[in-house]
Amino acid sequence: MAGTIAEKILARAAGRDTVRAGESLPVRPDYMIAYDFPGYTDVMFRQMHDDFGIGELAEPERYVVFIDHMLTKGNAKEQEVHQVTRDWCEFYGIELHEARGIGHQVMAELGYALPGNFLIHFDGHISGAGAFGALGWGVRRDLLEAWVSGQIFLDVPATTRFELTGDFAPGVDSRDLVHQIIADHGADGCAHQVMEYGGPGARAMSIDRRQGLCGMAMFTGAVSAVFEPDEAALAYARRVAKTDFTPQLPDAGAGYAAVHSYDLAAVRPRVVLPGSARSANTRDAAELAGTPVTKAFIGSCASGRIEDIRAAALVLDGRQVAPGVELNVVPTSDAVHRQAEDEGLFDVLRAAGAKIARSSCDFCFGYQKPLQDGENCISTGVLNISGRMGSTAANIYLGSAFTVAASAVAGSISTAGEVGRS
């Protein structure tokens, strides 16, 4: 039976020849991933040990834990939180990756997000693994089910296919595309489904752009997103893989809930109004031109990759961040940080007055330099709900790294214009 990428990945993970959208069945993830956070991992480990009586794991290699939140205050509480995680990971023999960057990026660099793999996490932004042809599914508390049983019951999702052609215009990237898709099809346009990307525009898109696009899938209601793994994805995978992997392509005749086509050349800069990423909040960036900003942020699991930093450097080269504006740039991982230094991009950004911070999740959730009452922030972060980056009386606008950098220079929402391709 012809299958979509998601159906074929889930069939393999379920040990079945085929599965069909709508079926409910237990599936074995290749990796069961978490980041340490109080109330999440500490509780799960305690439940696993005390309530389930699990003294050792049959397959510790399928468990992965990152320390990427709460890294920037250096206080006793942070140390306490992380020590609990270190102790449990040592007890169970689980691989712990500490302070190497944002887990949703580091999982790719370390070879977990391989083509054809099925990954789960309590956090939905694991969907960024789709850039590599892997299926990453955020299952919230159901991660515990997988941690104690090695499998998780899922309803096999339907898939909406996105056929991409063309290439982005200068100053436009996949962040603008995802908000255009939400604007066109609604905040539940792909509800409970997987978004599958293919076509010449998908193949022309850089891996970084694919990660940013797939990582935002939840805002269309999707449970995940996945690109057809092409030569670029396979080359990346071969470089980082420590295990075998089985890339999955959609079969001819696979059944889709819908098929949508996008010409990337027609996508314009989008900015999302504070509150949520829903379609009514998505605007042509030009409509919001002149809206003053005091903070600008490039980072999060949906941005801060080398392409985003190159975009910012293109915009900021020879310019200055406007007086009264603070631009914080947080690379998605330490590896990205080193590359940006090597390419001289951070020299450009520092000369423009940007602040470069160590890679972590801490800006995006309001832990590091929280926004104050009345501030307006333009951000590449994943969420703009009230209170997400600090005060509930601050406003968060979302846009691409191009738009954030241009807005930081202008002191108000602005697009990058004809800055050239990054």
Next chain:
Amino acid sequence: MSAARDYPPPPDVIRGRVAWVFGDDFDIDLVIGVENIKSYDAEFLRSKVMRAYDPGFADRVRPGDVIVGGRNFGYGHPHYPPMVALRDLGIAAVLAGSFSPGFWRGETYNGVPLVTVPGIAAAVATGDPVAVDWRAATVSLGDGRVLRGTPPSDRVVRVIEAGGSLKLLLAEHART
């Protein structure tokens, strides 16, 4: 994630009234206000729940009542305390045209019967009596109409019958 409450499984048929009808894309955090989404304190939650919509809500709700939503209920970045606040008052189920996946998964884990019934928000009003067969996804209204939705999978039925996923998993996998 921690400090949720222990609630018993629902009866086969939940009988109560519609306590409130929300619109499409409803963000559950608004039930207690985004500035309060970290609290599990019962008294505090009672003082905040639904204040922005109906200050008398906590006093008039009775056990067995349900809340109703439109399409994509639970959209946003849902936290757990709002549903804790509602369940503490006796809210027994959520009926909606459709549910946002994150909310659906998180609250199914917690054992809340989430009943998908397309068009429900337009079909009922606050105060209407309802009888909800959550396994069959049917909602019987006081005037004799019966609305039919999408029944949950067998696994989800077992989760709800157990009073939440943790209890089911303990029954299935605990080695102690």
